[in-house]
Amino acid sequence: MLNKDKLFVEVGSYQNNKYGNMVCGDCVLLKKCVGENRNIAVLSDGLGSGVKANVLSTMTASMAMNFRVRHEPIIRTVKTIMKTLPVDSVRNISYSTFTIVDVDNNGEAKIVEFDNPPLLLVRNGKIHQFPTSDTIIRKEGLTNGLDERRIKLSDVTLKKEDRLVFYSDGVSQSGIGNMDMPFGWEENIYQFIEDIIEKNPYISARELSKRIVKQAELNDILKPKDDTSCVIMYVREPRRLLICTGPPFSESKDKYLAEIVSSYRGKKIVCGGTTSQILSRELNREITVDIDDVVAGLPPKSTMEGIDLMTEGIITLGALGEILKAGMPKDLNGQGPAWDMFRMILDADIIDLVVGTKINVAHQDPTLPVELEIRRNVVKNIAALLEEKFMKDVRLQFI
Amino acid sequence: MLNVRICVGTYCYITGGEELAKLKKNLPEEIRDKVEIIGSACLGCHDMEGVARPPYAKVGDVLIQECTEDKLLDEIYRQLNMERK
Ligand code: FES
16 A cells, blocks of 8 residues: 555656757656646657657647546547547558556556557566556548557556656667667666666666666767657655745744754755744754855855755745746756755655745835745745646645 | 854845855955854844844944945954054
8 A cells, every 4th residue: 555654656757859859759748636646647759750749749648648637538538649639641640659657546556558668667676577458449530441559558556666667669779770789778778777776776766767868868879869758657755855934923833843843854954044043043053154155146055953955045945936947957967055955855755845924024125126025925836836847745834 | 253244144135245245255365364254044134124224244243234345344354453454
């Protein structure tokens, strides 16, 4: 059983475009259905590459995702996709592959695969076989007769530390024609994954998917011959992160805030000068501001024993909001406190946001050169982005 | 050592604290080993609301409001009993 408070599905993906292409012909969609605690991931590879492929795969993936979210039967989903896709005038087929994975609260994974390289279950560090069944779906009406699709369906019950790994054929066919892999990377990828996990048993989905796509890029001597995408769902003990910002509405709650911080089991971030000072007073720990560290136009970080990151409040949170809004960046080398925070967020599964609601009178000064947004709104915005774009389990508490 | 606390909290930072924070690097040679520049997360602006204006800094126990690099250096030299050139 996948207990909400004990286990968590971390979902990570990474993509590369075919060399020289501006858009990716693969489409990856990830969604967390918050109420039901399900995680859905869809990968679609459109015929060819470039914009046309991108349109095909995006349409396929979004239909698959929306149908899945509403629990539509899979046969109907596939038929609708077949019916809706524009028909390629040259090959006379409407074509895009897809893999749909839906993992629920109890670790039950429903997997639907059509024409992508086979999805892998990695268990105990090894590629693990699991039963699948085939279904044939027919659609009539195309000029040359019958359109027939063979769909692979499987149900797997996931255990802690299991990983589901799936990718587009740009990955499995990378390196085609190289001396050491004349037919592409293909099954050798299994060994590659097992080796990485052996060395790094708790590697995150995000990191592993990136390593796989990067290796595919190397196989193609840094010029990917096709769009390459990899998605991983990793069942693990959730990593927790606490972010506290803002003084509590009433001073009588200062102790409570300090209590939350000191008893929290996970990483801790504190944003805000006043908040830091409340903690310094309540916990009797000193704050050291690293004044040499003004990076990226943001106020410097501070340090306090037991706190992993301590920053200024509203400006830094605003900057974090901007980073989140831009979506998953290609690399994570950004500098400054907002980026430090972002990196810690990426490593976390459950994020507890504790927001003090006392209005800082000083911030209401109309003569200030910059407008300072109300903390509540900034944080709500961040929480929404974390859930929608980064699939985090966010718990928001106002005090 | 003379303690100089520069506030880099939100309120002070956006009203000029960002510039003040650079003082550490721009400190004149002659006083460099006589003062210690320390950052502060907030010097208590809420209590000073309506009484004084940001940005704030503290030289020893003396609070400076609407602080500029110039004002800060003046006060440092004064407390060090040195002539500012
Ligand atoms: S932010 Fe500078 S005194 Fe509060």
